[in-house]
Amino acid sequence: MATPVVTKTAWKLQEIVAHASNVSSLVLGKASGRLLATGGDDCRVNLWSINKPNCIMSLTGHTSPVESVRLNTPEELIVAGSQSGSIRVWDLEAAKILRTLMGHKANICSLDFHPYGEFVASGSQDTNIKLWDIRRKGCVFRYRGHSQAVRCLRFSPDGKWLASAADDHTVKLWDLTAGKMMSEFPGHTGPVNVVEFHPNEYLLASGSSDRTIRFWDLEKFQVVSCIEGEPGPVRSVLFNPDGCCLYSGCQDSLRVYGWEPERCFDVVLVNWGKVADLAICNDQLIGVAFSQSNVSSYVVDLTRVTRTGTVAQDPVQDSQPLAQLPPNPSAPLRRIYERPSTTCSKPQRVKRNSESERRSPSSEDDRDERESRAEIQNAEDYNEIFQPKNSISRTPPRISEPFPAPPEDDTATAKEAAKEAAKPGSAVDVQFPVPNLEVLARPPVVTSTPIPKAEPAIIPAARNEPIGLKASDFLPAVKIPQQAELVDEDAMSQIRKGHDTMCVVLTSRHKNLDTVRAVWTTGDIKTSVDSAVAINDLSVVVDLLNIVNQKASLWKLDLCTTVLPQIEKLLQSKYESYVQTGCTSLKLILQRFLPLITDIMAAPPSVGVDISREERLHKCRLCYKQLRSISGLVKSKSGLSGRHGSAFRELHLLMASLD
Known part of the structure; x- marks a missing residue:
């Protein structure tokens, strides 16, 4: 045997x-x-x-x-x-x-x-x-x-x-x-x-x-x-x-x-x-x-x-x-x-x-x-x-017989195999079915020479927002050419509308920045910020703060009283760049002015009338009140993940003395 x-x-x-x-x-x-x-x-x-x-x-x-x-x-x-x-x-x-x-x-x-x-x-x-x-x-x-x-x-x-x-x-x-x-x-x-x-x-x-x-x-x-x-x-x-x-x-x-x-x-x-x-x-x-x-x-x-x-x-x-x-x-x-x-x-x-x-x-x-x-x-x-044999089916060599196993030639694996008593099993029930190829239109059979290709488009990643994605986009669908053309026309119409709107927005923003720049050239930073706030365009405030944040010496206590309410708006914005600018400005204010604010408010009242000290104390109290208002927002966002989460956690630590 x-x-x-x-x-x-x-x-x-x-x-x-x-x-x-x-x-x-x-x-x-x-x-x-x-x-x-x-x-x-x-x-x-x-x-x-x-x-x-x-x-x-x-x-x-x-x-x-x-x-x-x-x-x-x-x-x-x-x-x-x-x-x-x-x-x-x-x-x-x-x-x-x-x-x-x-x-x-x-x-x-x-x-x-x-x-x-x-x-x-x-x-x-x-x-x-x-x-x-x-x-x-x-x-x-x-x-x-x-x-x-x-x-x-x-x-x-x-x-x-x-x-x-x-x-x-x-x-x-x-x-x-x-x-x-x-x-x-x-x-x-x-x-x-x-x-x-x-x-x-x-x-x-x-x-x-x-x-x-x-x-x-x-x-x-x-x-x-x-x-x-x-x-x-x-x-x-x-x-x-x-x-x-x-x-x-x-x-x-x-x-x-x-x-x-x-x-x-x-x-x-x-x-x-x-x-x-x-x-x-x-x-x-x-x-x-x-x-x-x-x-x-x-x-x-x-x-x-x-x-x-x-x-x-x-x-x-x-x-x-x-x-x-x-x-x-x-x-x-x-x-x-x-x-x-x-x-x-x-x-x-x-x-x-x-x-x-x-x-x-x-x-x-x-x-x-x-x-x-x-x-x-x-x-x-x-x-x-x-290459398919005909227009609707492909040869199946990729799902062929199992690979044959070589004869056993080492003792360790032989002992392992000796423990095995099971008979060969049936094929695994695959839960990811191969798509039904009969519904696909196939290209004709080609030779070994590569097919001359049309020039495909290089598609830039210019969009950061959904462009009308629907659940049906992620499901199989049969689209006839006429429908595709209609979709293209609708898309172009939407793009043109968006382009016109964006042109109006950018023109208005440019005009507002020119107004702020005219004040900036006088050298009065506080008045420049006041004019930006008065325009009631948060994007202009962001542009101005990005400049002021570059030079810490430009910051004064009276500037903080104007900027802090704007920072609260920026921190609640849906735009990442606005949040980032708000975090940078708030961190700068906390590092430069929070110790001064707390010291002045903790100092004993002065004897007699000191108008400059009273004005400074009034500004400190106003800033303190605004910072207390912002601290709750910062605390709620400190649990976020990612870069903004770490920025809010750092701000939360800096604002700990407010409590």
């Missing part, structure tokens, strides 16, 4: 030299687990098929190292962000550049595609998060709240929320249609490197350099549990598609966790180093890691990962493989995401009919676009993966 071959639970699949210089980022396609994208210091983005040695396609155009890459769910589009802050979107099936997005002022640290709408989110070292419409609108909103680099972004499975993780030790949840932060999750004591939504329930996982994984309830907005004792910083986590467990890629192992209560189901030894991304396909977990110019891929057989583990001091003795558990072993403890039943088409090119919309062919932006290429390196693999 032949002896059966014992195979490994985890093994290294291959190692490739991915770039001519160091690899700086990589990502796996989550739908197939077979497509790999890498970004390098050579400013290129390269596409690979897992377990094949040759590069499929090389994307060029970036002029600085590629810091972040992301594939959309159907693996048709890829977005890459660079060290300089530029973002490029390529259409992989058409082999051409689709969009260039400019606006961030520092490295792009994180990217994600919206699961249904035609949007991309980007997080940067400049602390900003931007939401881009990759069809035509450019940057539709900027989310501000983090104080350090944004390391990870993830859209919720229903496409309504965006989660962000940053070096400031916080996780934030943003409502896309409202354009504001829903909740902040503090608790980590180190930079947060990764966040992931549960595929079904209102649950969020976050992994940090503090070596913990935290689970957050998105209904109650509170922590569910915390996994401690990770052997190193948590860089990569992934929920099982049916949501039964969470996988964490540690330095030398794969760890499998539950969270209610927190427990470790299994630990599989995998010497993959700093694993950068994980994906699941055919009951196999694929992990990829990079070191210098090399990229390595690894496989873990999930049919051999069991539910054996401990819950506090209560042992769990269920050796059934996780991959073989029923799809829904129990009723969910939280609300379930409601996903749309249809999918939207790929972003379409924007037709520019107006001559005024065309840019000069000699412009630097056009030259930059012409230098962006999608170079097919391996025509056979490219045609197999990206």
